[in-house]
Amino acid sequence: MFHPPVPKNEFERVLDLSEFDLDYSSLEDNFKDLARLAANVAGTKISLVNLIDSFTQWSVSNHGLEIDQMPREDSVCQYTIMGDTPFEVADLAVDERFKDKFYVTDDPNLRYYYGLPLTTPEGNNIGALCMLDKELKTISPEKTELLKIIANEIVNRLRALKVINDLKGKLKQADETKKKVAHDIRGPLGGIIGLAQIISEQGKTNQIDEVLEFINLIQKSGKSLLELADEILTAEETKAPGADEFNLILLKDKLEKLYSPQARNKNINFGVHLSPDTATVPFSKNKLLQIIGNLISNAMKFTPEGGQVRVSLTLQTEKxxxxxxxxxxxxxxxxxxxxxxxxxLGGISATTKGTEGEKGYGFGLALVTHLVHGLNGTFHIKSKPGEGATFEIQLPQLVV
Structure with missing residues (x-):
């Protein structure tokens, strides 16, 4: 029985990955050309761009093999992220670590593997670019250098996506400032219009025609600005969630798409429920998939076949x-x-085994604790041995 390897910098590694704040189900188009290019360079039928979190290997882009995810402990790439050099398995069918894996014994009956770590500038291997084939292969040093360039470009694109998302966040802050300005100018404008009305009435009594004309212009301008402020506010109040936002419906759909396959693989009853009253109110998506995803994966790991995992989402918007x-x-x-x-809750990692002998990496819940505290939220756990567990998180949101 081989114990899955764990990098010495595992917590820093998964924390670095979480900082990209990725939606693993929406990255295919960003890397599809690089996955195809890698396969062509290596001369293999298959190539995958894999990102590895605490529990799961996410194939965010693929060429030649339709696959979205697999348990981390079943992957070959878990060995690739252990070092800084390429990891090669000449024949998966005779390697004791992999010969009984489903992708070797069943379709697609893989034999050859060659992987390069995806290394961030901080020195953390957040995943791997891997090439696979049903036939035995060899890859020359010249091709390896080209594949390293492709792996570096994958990391560069991930970093670019992060910059873009950060810019979107700043644009959102600008929108919030615009709304605040609109709120702030409504009061003074209302006062100006009221004052102009009073002066206008006095002007009629005094018959000051030139003053009347001037004040009427002020009145019209004030009303125009007030209408503009109302227009800004109305647009803000009715806007749909932006690229950096979720609402409860979108978050529910995303969680079901990402984690229903894990539930099916282990025959676990999985469901996501939401509060309907605030289901369409936008809120920040910052780190939510990383936080909730780690909780769900952990729950499924420690729930036996036939059990259940439930997620409840509520947005509380009381006055x-x-x-x-x-x-x-x-x-x-x-x-x-x-x-x-x-x-x-103290942020201490502990390695344990799941219900089917899955090796625990001990960093998923420590990461959740770190991320929740970083967002000024609270994290509570209710559980007793043999009686299941309930994890509750409260995160403050700025809803505009």
Whole structure:
């Protein structure tokens, strides 16, 4: 029995990956050309761009093999991210670590693997570019140098996506400033128009024609600005979620798309529920997929076959109180001891095994704790050994 390898800098690695704040289901078009180019350079039928988090290998782009994800402990790329050099398996069918894996014994019956780590400027291997084939292959040093260039370009594109998302966030802040300005000018404008009306009435009594004409112009200009402010406010109030936003409906659909395959693979009843009253109100998507995804993957890992994992999403928008996004993930799994709960909430990682012997990496919940605290949220766990677990998160939101 081979124990899955864990990089020495594992927490820094998954934290670095989380900073990209990626939606793993929407990256295909960004890397499809590079995946195809890598296969052509290597002379293999298949190439994959894989990102590896605490629990899952996400194939964010592929060429020659339709695959979206697999458990991290089943992947070959988990070995690639252990070092800075290419990782090659000459024949998967005779390697003790992989010969019994489903992708070797069943379709597509893979034999050859060649992978290069995707390394960030901080020195963290967040995934791998891998080439695979049903036939045995060799890759020359010259081709390896070309593949390294492709791997570097993948990381560069990920960094560019992050910059773009950051710019979108700044544009959102500009929109919020625009709304605040609109709010701020409505009061003074209303006062100006009221004052102009009073002076206008006095002017009629005094018959000051030139003053009347001037004040009437002020009145018209003030009304025009007030109408513009109302137009800005109305547009803001009715706008749909932007690229850097979710609403509860979009978040529910995204979670079901990403994690239903894991539930099916383990025969777990998985469901996402939301509060209908605020289902269409936009809120920031910042780190939500990383936070909730780690909770769901952890819950599925510790829930036996036939069990259930439930996600509840509620956006609380009560008047005169901060808007809060409440996330509850509950499972019917093996549960947690009080000591384990204290370790998680204290940001301490602990490696444990799942219900089917899955090796735990011990960093998923530590990452959740770190991210939630970084967003000024709260994280609570209710559990007892043998009675499942409930994870509850409250995150403050700026809803405009």
């Amino acid at each position: 005169d109180t901060p808007t809060m996004l409440q996330i509850i993930v509950s499972d019917s799994g093996v549960g947690l001891s009080a000591e384990a709960i204290d370790q998680i």
